[in-house]
Amino acid sequence: MSRSIKKGPYIDNKLLKKVMKQKETGVKEPLRTWARSCTIVPEFVSHTFMIHNGKVFNKLFVTDDMVGHKLGEFSLTRTFRSHGGKKK
Amino acid sequence: MPRIAGTDIPSDKRIVVALTYFYGIGSSLSRKILKELNIDENIRARDLHEDQLSILGAHIGKNYNVEGQLRRQELQNISRLRSIGCYRGYRHRLGLPVRGQRTKTNARTRKGRKKTVAGKKGIKEMR
Numbered sequence: 768m769s770r771s772i773k774k775g776p777y778i779d780n781k782l783l784k785k786v787m788k789q790k791e792t793g794v795k796e797p798l799r800t801w802a803r804s805c806t807i808v809p810e811f812v813s814h815t816f817m818i819h820n821g822k823v824f825n826k827l828f829v830t831d832d833m834v835g836h837k838l839g840e841f842s843l844t845r846t847f848r849s850h851g852g853k854k855k
Numbered sequence: 856m857p858r859i860a861g862t863d864i865p866s867d868k869r870i871v872v873a874l875t876y877f878y879g880i881g882s883s884l885s886r887k888i889l890k891e892l893n894i895d896e897n898i899r900a901r902d903l904h905e906d907q908l909s910i911l912g913a914h915i916g917k918n919y920n921v922e923g924q925l926r927r928q929e930l931q932n933i934s935r936l937r938s939i940g941c942y943r944g945y946r947h948r949l950g951l952p953v954r955g956q957r958t959k960t961n962a963r964t965r966k967g968r969k970k971t972v973a974g975k976k977g978i979k980e981m982r
Binding site: 830832833841843850 | 943
């Protein structure tokens with residue numbers, strides 16, 4: 768068993784609390800968050816998040832397939848300006 | 856040449872080695888399988904009994920993911936990554952290394968053959 772399994776998934780407590788609150792009240796507004804390292808747990812499914820990439824918040828609607836990934840995987844931090852093309 | 860589980864035809868090598876000709880079976884898994892079935896590793900593949908062959912085939916087919924099935928599953932995993940829009944999927948789409956390797960140099964397996972970029976060494980003159 769690897770150490771990371773023993774430690775269990777990292778879930779941002781504040782974020783989880785906010786999600787549970789939304790579940791109770793029924794409102795589903797995008798949640799702003801900086802917790803990119805937070806694992807997506809089944810409770811997050813069909814909620815919307817605004818994930819910070821260091822500059823702006825990217826919107827993400829969580830679906831079933833995304834469970835087990837981290838939030839940060841869905842908010843890219845680098846911009847790639849393509850190579851090639853003629854210089855002006 | 857003996858035939859195990861469908862289309863595979865391992866040669867007349869020792870059976871441990873012959874099994875590794877399957878896609879999805881390496882030397883350690885091969886050894887494990889033979890141990891589970893109590894078959895001597897050192898028998899040549901051609902010297903195996905008919906019934907040993909059929910047992911092997913059934914065992915592998917039942918318990919392990921090999922060949923086409925494994926390939927299909929791998930493709931499925933990749934297409935899942937692509938479709939959910941995560942970073943790993945994005946790297947797959949671009950055909951760049953997925954696990955954080957450097958791309959300034961190397962990464963030729965993913966990027967394909969070298970494409971020479973004019974003026975790359977003399978970066979000063981660019982822009």
